[in-house]
Structures are given as C-alpha cells and as structure tokens.
Amino acid sequence: MKKNKFGNYLAYAVGEIILVIIGILIALAINEQSKNKENLELRNLYIIQLNDEADRNIRELTVLVNGATEMVKELDTLIQLLENKEYDNTKLSLKSFVLLTSNKFYPIMITYENLKFSGDLKLFNDLNLRNSISETYETFYPIERFESLDHEAIAAFYENFLMPNVRFRYMGISSENYGKEIYFENMVLSRMVTIQQNQNAYTKSIESLKKLKNTFSEL
Numbered sequence: 001m002k003k004n005k006f007g008n009y010l011a012y013a014v015g016e017i018i019l020v021i022i023g024i025l026i027a028l029a030i031n032e033q034s035k036n037k038e039n040l041e042l043r044n045l046y047i048i049q050l051n052d053e054a055d056r057n058i059r060e061l062t063v064l065v066n067g068a069t070e071m072v073k074e075l076d077t078l079i080q081l082l083e084n085k086e087y088d089n090t091k092l093s094l095k096s097f098v099l100l101t102s103n104k105f106y107p108i109m110i111t112y113e114n115l116k117f118s119g120d121l122k123l124f125n126d127l128n129l130r131n132s133i134s135e136t137y138e139t140f141y142p143i144e145r146f147e148s149l150d151h152e153a154i155a156a157f158y159e160n161f162l163m164p165n166v167r168f169r170y171m172g173i174s175s176e177n178y179g180k181e182i183y184f185e186n187m188v189l190s191r192m193v194t195i196q197q198n199q200n201a202y203t204k205s206i207e208s209l210k211k212l213k214n215t216f217s218e219l
Helices: 002-083 090-100 110-118 127-138 140-165 182-217
Strands: 167-169 172-174
Touching: 002 090, 002 110, 002 182, 090 140, 090 182, 110 127, 127 140, 127 182, 140 182
Parallel strands: none
Antiparallel strands: 167 172
C-alpha cells in the first residue's frame, strides 16, 4: 500500500513538474511572439521614416544635379571663349562668376543614425537589405569629399587670383586680359572636372535611394 501511495505521489509530482515546464514554455512562446510583433512594428516604422528621408534627399539631390548641369553649360561657354581667345568678349566676365559658385548637400539621415547607434539595424533580419541601407547612406560621403575639394579650389582661386588681379565694377567684373592667365584657364578646366564629379556623385546617390525605396515596397 505504501509503495502504491509513493508511486502515486511520484507520478503526481512528475505530472506537476511537466505542467509547470509546459506552462513556462507557453509563456516564453507568447512572450517571444509578442516581442517579434513589437520588433516587426518598429521595423515597419523605421521603413516609413527611411522612405520619407529618401524622398527628401532625392528632391534635394535632384536640385543639385540640375544646378550642376547649368554650371557645366556656363563652363562650356567659358572654355569655348578661351579656346577662341575671345578675351575681350563681355561674356567672359559674366560667365566667370560660375567659378565662385558652389553647391552644398545637407543630407537628411536622422533615421539611419538612430538605427546605427541604437543597434536597431539588426531588426532588418535580411543581411542584404541591411547592407543595402548602409551602402545607400554611404553614397553621401563621396559627395561631401568632392564638395569639400570644390570649396577649397574656389577659396584658393579667390585669394590667389581674383583678389590680386581683378577689380570689381557695378554689375560686372573688369580686368585687363585676365582670361589669358594660365591660372584662370586651369581653374576653368578643374572646375569642370570637380562639378562633373559632384554631378555623378549626386546621380549615383539618387539611383541608390530609389533602389532602396523599391526594395522597401517589395517587403
């Protein structure tokens, strides 16, 4: 009888332990499911914010691309005037203002910075998507580098050539034969290169942002 009672108690205790374990596993599963749902909702919120940032950056970059296109046209005219040695042409003075014109891109990347520094970038389980997000925002860095070089060239031109050799007039610039100076010609040619570099960097970034938006739309 005692053996039977002990066996019953043992079976009851084992049953209780099994029930407790099952209860814990169910609770863990529910908690994990709830956490996954929260993570999915947070990820979707990030996607909305990233899409909004992409749209705003695309708009600004498009303006910069158009501006660079106009600057290239101005420089083309300058190059033609210099090639034809039209140093007395009034267009030479007017078009020379483009040498002092520069662009500056102010990227909007608050959401990406939050993702990166909070560690929430891991919410995007797809490694390719995660890399795509990072690579898209990294296209902003070449823009910053090219623009910086461009600004340095403008500052050097202003200090080393324009101020010593050019006197300003109301509604224009006047100087004797400054178009013949090799420094001036080199500045025109180098600005053409840097502006085209900027334009290519702007375009590449726009393409990358649009590709990222398309990826988000397929999720």
